[in-house]
Amino acid sequence: MSQTFPGGAGPAGWDPVAQPSETEQQTPTGSPVYEPRGRDFAGENGKWDQEHWIDQHVDLALFVEQGSVKSAPEVGHTLRQIQRLNPVTIQADVEDRIKQALSRLLETPVIEILSIDAQVPVKGQLRVAVVYRNLRTNRTTNFARTYNAYR
C-alpha cells in the first residue's frame, strides 16, 4: 500500500510506502453442505451450514450421479450403472466405483479410505457405507447412503 501526495500536503510525485497493518488471523472459508434430498445446500435462517471443502468434495462425489450435472459431467459416482446386484461381486464392484469417484482426492492425497461396505438389504436396494479420514483436518467421517431403484 502506498500513499500518494497529489500536491500541497507533501512533495508532488513522492509516493512513500505506508506501514502494513497487523496481520489478521484468518479462519478457512467453509464450504456449504450439500443436501441431496433437496438437491441444494443445507441451512436455515438464510445461512448455509458449513463443512470442510474436502468433505464437500466427498459428498458431491458420492451423492451426485456422474453425468447428471451436464456442465461438469466428470463429477459424481457410477453406482447406478451397476447392472445386477450380485452378492458375490457387489463388494468389489462398489469399491472400484467409490475409489474411481474419489480418485482425485485419493491421488492428491487429501483423504484416506478406511473402509467401504456394500450391502443389498432388500431387492433393488444398495446400501453403501464409506469411512474415510480427512487428512487436512484429521477427522474421520462415516458416509452412509442407500441407493434405490435397482432392477
Added chain:
Amino acid sequence: MPIDNLPGILTTTTRDKERDRWLRDYEFHCPTDSVAPGGQPYIQASTVADHMMPLYSDAAKLALAQDPRQVSGAQLLTMLSPLIGEKLGAIGASGAVTIGASTGGTQIFRGDELIINNLRYRATETKLYQSGQIVPIEGIDTGPQTNQRAGTAAKWSNPRPGCVMTCTVTSQQDGSGLTGGHDAETDDQYRTRGLQAMRNPPGGGNDAQVRALAEDQSKHGVAVQRAFTYPAILGTGSTAIALVMSGDSLGASRIPTSTQVATVVSYVTGQLPPDAVFAASTLSYPVDLTFRIQWGRNAPGWVDLVPWPSYPADPDTSILDQAIVVQLSTSSLNFVLKTKNNNYAGVAPPVAGKRIAFYDAANATFVRKTINNVVGTGPWGVNCETSNLASDTAYTPLVGQRVSPWSDSLARDKYSTEAHVVRNVLQYFANLGPGEQVNTFFDQGWRQRRQPLASPTQWPNVLTSAALTAAASIDDIVADVIPIEPTLPYATPVGWQGTVSYLLQLRSMAFLPI
C-alpha cells in the same frame, strides 16, 4: 498490439476460459477454499460458463452479420430487402414465335396462351400480325426448362380468328430460341445484387439507377445477369446500356437477343426522362485459350506415355506460330491437322494410336479422338478409330481449333458442379464484363467509362495471367499451370461509341504438357 494487427473479427472467450475466470475470481474472494474439479465452485463455474456460451455465440453471429458477405438465408433477406427488395422469383424464358395467318392477318392479344412441350407461354403485345411475322412471347411457367430451341413446335391454346393453330419458336441472332428462363434467385445472386447496390447507390436518374432498373427482372421479366452503362457516352445526359445475360448453363452464350434488349430498354426508358437511355449491342468476341498444365497426384495424367502434341521443344518457337490446329474438317472422324505457321521442321508428326482431345464448346467439355491412321508428312490427314468407343463420333472439330493430348482429367459432365479445370475456367468467363466503347477518355472520372468499373474482382474485361492461373488451379488436381495463349494481359477490344460493346467469350481451349 498495433491496431492494424487486430484480427478484424469479434474476439470471444471459450467455455473453459470463462470457467477459469470464474474460478480465479472465486479464489480471490475465498483464498482458502478449493476450486479443484469436483467441488461446488467448480460445478458452479462450469454451469455459468455453459450459460454464457449462447450469448457469446449470438454476439459472434451478430458481429459477422454486419458483413453481408458472411450471412445467408433469412438474415441476408433482412439485411438487403430494405435496399433492393425481396429476392427475385423464378422467371420463364422469353423470345418469339413465327406464326401462320390467313390473308389479312390475325389480331393477337396480350396474354394469349401458347403451349410448348407442355409448358405455358403468353404473347406480350396486342397487335395485328401477318402470316410469317414474329410474335414476342414469355413464359407463364418458370424455370430453366422453359428455355426452348429454335424451331420447336408451339400451339395456341385458343387460336384467334385467322390464326393457324400451330407455330414455331423463332431463331434469335445467336441461333437460340426461347432463353432466359431460370429458377428463383439464389442467396449468392441476391448477395451480389445487394453489394452492387451498396457500392453504386441508385437514385436521381444516375447511371446506377439505370443499371438497377435494367437488372430488375421482377419488372421486365428478362434474366439479365448484369447491366453495364456508359454514362455521357454521346455527350451529357446520354447513357448507353449493354446487357449481359445469365446464360442457360455454364459456358452457354451470355449475349442477349434483340427481343430481350428491346424489352429491357423499353422498360428502363419508360421509367426515366425521354432520350436519356438507349441500348448498345453486346457482341461476342471469341477467345482461344491455351494452357500448359501438369496434372496433380489426385488426377489422371496424360493417357499416352509420350503425349502428342507436345509443347515445342525449341524455346524460341512461339506456340502461337507452331500450334497444331485443324486445317480442314470433313466429319467428326476425318480431319486434316497442320502447324499454324505451316513449318514442320522439328515438329513430331501424329502417329496411329495417339489419343488427342478437342474442346466441345456446346457441351463445355473435351472429347477424345484416337488416331487410326495418318496420311502425309504435314499437313496430316487423320482418320480416327471408332471401335470400343475409342473416339467420340459426335463432335466435328472446328477449323483453326487447337489440338490437345488426351487426359481423362479433361472429360467432364456438362452439368457437374465439382471442381474441374474446365468448369473453373468457364466460371471465370461467366463473370467477365464487356469492354469499353472508346479508346481514350476525357479524364480520370467516370465519363464514357464502363460502369461498374472493371477490376480484377468486379466484372473484369481484361484476361490476366494471375486470374487465369488462379481459375485453372485446383489443389491436388492441377500441380502447375501456365497460361500461354493469348498473350496476356489480353484486353477486350474496344467497341463502337454508343452502339457496340464486346464481351469475351470462350470459343476453344487447349491444354499442353509442361
